[in-house]
Amino acid sequence: MNTKEKPVPHNELERLAALKRYNILDTLPEHAFDDATKLVSYICGVPIAHISFIDETRQWFKSEIGVGVSEVPREISFCQYTIMDSKMVEIPDTFLNEQFKDDPNVTGGFKVRFYAGVPLTTPDGYNIGSLCAVDHVTKELNENQRNALSIVAKHVINQLELRTKNIELDVQKKIAERAVLAKDSFLANMSHEIRTPLNAIIGFTDLLAQTKLDAVQRDYIDSVQIAGENLLLIINDILDLSKIESGNLTIEEHSFNLKKTLKHVYNLLKVKVPADVEFNLFLDADMPEIVIGDSGRLNQILVNLIGNALKFTEEGEVTVSVKKVDETADYNSLRFSIKDTGTGIAEEKLTTIFERFTQAEESTTRKFGGTGLGLNIVKQLVELHNAKINVKSKLGRGSEFSFVINYKKADDTVIETEKLAEEHVSRLKILLCEDNVLNQKLAKSVIENFGFEVDIAENGQVGIDLLLKNEYDLILMDLQMPVKDGYQTTQYIRNEMNLNIPIIAMTAHSLVGEQNRCYDTGMNGYVPKPFKQQVLLEAIKSVMSKDVVNVTKRKIDFSYLNEMALGNPNFIQEMINLFIEKIPNQVIQLRQAVNKNDNDTVKKLAHNMKSSLDIFMLKDLTNSLSIIEEEAELEKLSIETKEKMDSLSIEIAEVVKTLKEL
Amino acid sequence: MRIILSEDNDILRKSLSFFLESKGFTVDQFSDGKDALDAIEANTYDLILTDINMPGISGMEITQYVRQSMGSEIPIIIFTSSGIEQTELDSFDIGANEFIAKPISPAVLLVRINKLLKIRV
Numbered sequence: 159m160n161t162k163e164k165p166v167p168h169n170e171l172e173r174l175a176a177l178k179r180y181n182i183l184d185t186l187p188e189h190a191f192d193d194a195t196k197l198v199s200y201i202c203g204v205p206i207a208h209i210s211f212i213d214e215t216r217q218w219f220k221s222e223i224g225v226g227v228s229e230v231p232r233e234i235s236f237c238q239y240t241i242m243d244s245k246m247v248e249i250p251d252t253f254l255n256e257q258f259k260d261d262p263n264v265t266g267g268f269k270v271r272f273y274a275g276v277p278l279t280t281p282d283g284y285n286i287g288s289l290c291a292v293d294h295v296t297k298e299l300n301e302n303q304r305n306a307l308s309i310v311a312k313h314v315i316n317q318l319e320l321r322t323k324n325i326e327l328d329v330q331k332k333i334a335e336r337a338v339l340a341k342d343s344f345l346a347n348m349s350h351e352i353r354t355p356l357n358a359i360i361g362f363t364d365l366l367a368q369t370k371l372d373a374v375q376r377d378y379i380d381s382v383q384i385a386g387e388n389l390l391l392i393i394n395d396i397l398d399l400s401k402i403e404s405g406n407l408t409i410e411e412h413s414f415n416l417k418k419t420l421k422h423v424y425n426l427l428k429v430k431v432p433a434d435v436e437f438n439l440f441l442d443a444d445m446p447e448i449v450i451g452d453s454g455r456l457n458q459i460l461v462n463l464i465g466n467a468l469k470f471t472e473e474g475e476v477t478v479s480v481k482k483v484d485e486t487a488d489y490n491s492l493r494f495s496i497k498d499t500g501t502g503i504a505e506e507k508l509t510t511i512f513e514r515f516t517q518a519e520e521s522t523t524r525k526f527g528g529t530g531l532g533l534n535i536v537k538q539l540v541e542l543h544n545a546k547i548n549v550k551s552k553l554g555r556g557s558e559f560s561f562v563i564n565y566k567k568a569d570d571t572v573i574e575t576e577k578l579a580e581e582h583v584s585r586l587k588i589l590l591c592e593d594n595v596l597n598q599k600l601a602k603s604v605i606e607n608f609g610f611e612v613d614i615a616e617n618g619q620v621g622i623d624l625l626l627k628n629e630y631d632l633i634l635m636d637l638q639m640p641v642k643d644g645y646q647t648t649q650y651i652r653n654e655m656n657l658n659i660p661i662i663a664m665t666a667h668s669l670v671g672e673q674n675r676c677y678d679t680g681m682n683g684y685v686p687k688p689f690k691q692q693v694l695l696e697a698i699k700s701v702m703s704k705d706v707v708n709v710t711k712r713k714i715d716f717s718y719l720n721e722m723a724l725g726n727p728n729f730i731q732e733m734i735n736l737f738i739e740k741i742p743n744q745v746i747q748l749r750q751a752v753n754k755n756d757n758d759t760v761k762k763l764a765h766n767m768k769s770s771l772d773i774f775m776l777k778d779l780t781n782s783l784s785i786i787e788e789e790a791e792l793e794k795l796s797i798e799t800k801e802k803m804d805s806l807s808i809e810i811a812e813v814v815k816t817l818k819e820l
Numbered sequence: 821m822r823i824i825l826s827e828d829n830d831i832l833r834k835s836l837s838f839f840l841e842s843k844g845f846t847v848d849q850f851s852d853g854k855d856a857l858d859a860i861e862a863n864t865y866d867l868i869l870t871d872i873n874m875p876g877i878s879g880m881e882i883t884q885y886v887r888q889s890m891g892s893e894i895p896i897i898i899f900t901s902s903g904i905e906q907t908e909l910d911s912f913d914i915g916a917n918e919f920i921a922k923p924i925s926p927a928v929l930l931v932r933i934n935k936l937l938k939i940r941v
Contacts, residue, residue: 718923719835721839721925721926721927722835722836722838722839722926723835723838723839724838724839724842726838726842729838732834733831733834733835736830736831736834737831740830740831762873762875765873765901766828766829767829768901768922769827769829769831769832769901769922769923770829770831770832772832772922772923773831773832773835773923775923780923784901
């Protein structure tokens with residue numbers, strides 16, 4: 159019966175497209191819109207108010223009071239007329255309105271007697287919906303109320319615009335974050351790939367420098383060496399940054415000698431001090447000597463900051479001072495300060511010097527070199543220590559960089575493991591497991607330069623075969639090799655062959671946790687590639703002297719056996735022989751039982767072996783066995799048990815070795 | 821005085837035997853609980869020393885058998901290494917006269933042996 163033609167705006171298609179852009183239809187209620195609706199109801203004093211949008215077929219309510227439905231068909235809505243207009247539509251009494259007096263929502267339905275609707279007009283001029291006030295009684299709005307409705311309608315549109323922009327921003331943010339992640343992993347991969355060939359370049363240049371050269375060649379080689387090392391520095395910086403960004407760089411906790419670390423840094427940089435500069439290191443008298451923290455990272459921070467200070471100071475002094483500023487039961491707060499009388503930094507540059515690839519002066523790179531990454535890394539490293547880097551500076555007067563790190567107090571009983579035998583490296587026979595031919599050649603030359611003998615295995619399996627045939631003092635182990643990699647080979651040597659020959663890992667990975675994994679597998683040292691000759695030599699010396707220390711460390715106490723034997727030397731020797739004969743086999747059996755989780759055998763063997771170890775008063779080893787026995791009793795043999803077993807077999811092997819040498 | 825020593829660890833067993841023999845005892849040593857028990861049934865001993873954990877028959881089982889099945893009151897010293905109070909109490913419950921925790925002090929062992937043998941005398 160209602161044959162009234164449906165009103166459709168002349169720009170309906172564009173209007174619908176505009177509505178769609180806002181992505182508002184069928185969204186959840188939002189406070190901003192609900193508040194606007196309430197405001198309309200208060201302003202006009204009406205029981206029904208709503209904010210709605212009209213698409214092809216329906217009027218959808220974003221927010222409503224007194225309507226009670228979420229949408230109505232477009233053809234029964236009042237608002238289909240409102241969006242035809244550019245200004246407010248107000249019908250004080252629908253009964254008197256020709257167009258509406260027979261409308262089903264007037265005669266029945268919502269019983270609309272009063273209607274006021276403002277079109278919601280987008281900035282580009284499309285009426286996408288309406289803001290309405292409705293009552294069941296007649297009503298006339300005053301001018302203020304009408305103005306207020308128009309203002310609220312404008313706010314609703316602004317809210318819509320804002321909402322859309324926020325969604326767009328969110329999308330952009332996610333894209334940006336993904337891009338950063340991709341960039342970081344790209345950087346990490348790239349710098350790894352670059353380090354491998356650089357290893358060869360630096361290594362062979364080192365070797366070349368040791369040959370007989372004329373002055374010009376010497377000069378060229380020096381330049382190549384400097385350039386190579388600078389390139390390595392840059393790559394390390396980039397690798398560090400990408401590690402920090404991806405959260406892969408953690409601050410380690412180990413006890414270290416702070417005084418020694420500082421002196422080491424001081425000595426390292428002393429050579430770079432210009433002639434007219436005084437370089438000082440001031441240590442507070444009550445600064446703790448040993449603390450728990452990350453010495454490597456502290457080293458890096460200090461070398462960077464002091465290196466900068468020296469670079470930018472032509473005369474005057476560079477002073478490094480460390481002071482205890484606070485102390486709690488568990489922590490020492492230490493303030494590190496690096497002060498110089500150098501060029502200084504302009505005040506407006508102070509905030510940006512910690513950003514990447516920014517240097518205080520554009521000309522700095524040309525004049526002083528550097529990557530522009532150093533301070534950014536320093537800042538992030540300091541922040542990883544839960545500290546903050548401060549800088550004070552005046553142009554032409556100098557700068558001071560400072561930070562306060564809380565170091566955990568070291569247990570007093572922690573005795574530093576010092577190399578007892580400093581120069582205990584004689585002519586060593588070394589086994590090198592390395593698959594890369596270039597690296598083989600390089601390492602071989604370097605090791606032979608040290609005066610050591612070297613055999614080369616191109617993979618772990620070949621290494622094991624050589625180890626079965628010949629006797630070696632030390633193994634240098636590449637981690638990535640075909641057939642058997644460095645980890646598998648080490649496991650085999652430690653667990654199957656029961657050898658405690660020192661193993662040094664050599665790797666270009668330098669990834670977080672890798673060093674730990676090497677030690678966990680049973681390796682004794684770690685040299686990152688590209689390796690410096692000196693670093694490799696130090697690592698060799700260190701593991702070799704540790705070996706010496708280990709052997710001499712355990713003094714076997716014969717007093718118990720002596721008491722049993724009533725001093726009879728023949729009987730004592732007989733018991734020692736029995737021990738040497740029996741215990742290594744038992745260790746192997748126990749290790750197998752532990753690996754097989756054979757609780758029964760573990761219990762029996764551990765119990766039996768304890769009595770043997772007791773005879774030589776090896777209390778710590780007996781305790782380890784008791785723990786293993788107990789774990790077997792509780793059927794709780796774990797990875798840790800296996801690890802304990804590993805170190806136990808090394809210790810027992812040492813004891814047997816000592817006993818044999820008597 | 822004739823002592824039977826049942827201990828599966830060779831070094832400890834030989835050491836203890838050497839020590840006790842040096843002190844004038846006659847020591848029959850066994851590394852297996854079953855063999856030890858057979859010897860106890862076949863011979864007359866003045867004292868039994870046994871480890872609590874033994875292959876074949878445990879020290880607890882030997883003690884139980886001696887007290888219940890054989891009805892013998894021969895002094896028994898059990899070597900324990902558990903460090904757990906309960907096992908030590910258990911060893912008294914089944915009729916051991918003493919327990920000595922490993923590592924066994926030879927001097928202490930000697931005092932306990934003498935004490936037990938004097939009681940018997």
